[in-house]
Amino acid sequence: MRADAQRNRDKLVKAASLAFAEHGIDTSLEEIAERAQVGIGTLYRHFPTREHLVEVVYAREVQALCQAADDLARKHPPDVALGLWMQRFVDYIAAKRGMAQSLKLLLASNSEFFAEASGKIPAALQRLIDAAIAHGSIRADIDNSDLMSALSGIYGAPQTPDWRDRSKRLVALLMDGLRSGVKKKSLKPAPPGKE
Structure with a gap:
């Protein structure tokens, strides 16, 4: 071109x-x-066609979100990267409120393109989760569907003037919850006579 x-x-x-x-x-x-x-x-x-334009726009934005997951993972500790990406995802969805209903219809259309593209975001999130679990910085009993459900509550809230600040507090609260369930490695007991 x-x-x-x-x-x-x-x-x-x-x-x-x-x-x-x-x-x-x-x-x-x-x-x-x-x-x-x-x-x-x-x-x-x-x-x-309009559909072709919608597909290209959607694919570009999905790619940007997935790339952000990889970029954040390279630059930050795993739990920090996860929190930053979740905030970026919430901001992205909130900015697309006008598209939300239309995207739901397209995603439900069983289009092979949208099925493939929509699977990339949970996969990117799962990579961040897996890295944070392996690092020992978040609890191990969660997966991407748990976090996507929690995030939907955040980006689905009414868009009031304080929405962005509130969403940051809620993502931070979510991260605190993920970190609080981490089992701390216990110290080995001292050998007999060394207590």
């Missing part, structure tokens, strides 16, 4: 992501083209 064509495609994906987040996937394609400052013909050359 020529450099200018790639730039136009990137602008369209970014504009579509913002428009879908604000108004859902029924946003007019003309509005998306206008936001990207390209003609509607350019949009159709890159994305022949």
Whole structure:
């Protein structure tokens, strides 16, 4: 793809992501083209159908979340990486409130694409969980479905002015709960006569 064509495609994906987040996937394609400052013909050359555009936007955002899990795991201790990623995930979902209902419909459509893409986020979360368990910094009796259920309560809360601060406190509370169940390694008893 020529450099200018790639730039136009990137602008369209970014504009579509913002428009879908604000108004859902029924946003007019003309509005998306206008936001990207390209003609509607350019949009159709890159994305022949609305479904194709939605798939590309969704895949890009899923990839970014999964990449964030790997980046955080390289830069932070496992439990810290897990907490930071959960906050990023909550922020991501909250920013997509306009897309939430539309994505539920698409995910329920049994599309092979959406089934594969939606499985990547729990897998990224499970990698972070496994690393934190192996490190001994969180309890071992949880999995990604437990945390996804807890996170849905956080990102599903009404978006009041203090929502972001409250979500950070709730993710921190969740992490405190994960850490509190860790069995501390007991010290070996002193040999007889050395007490």
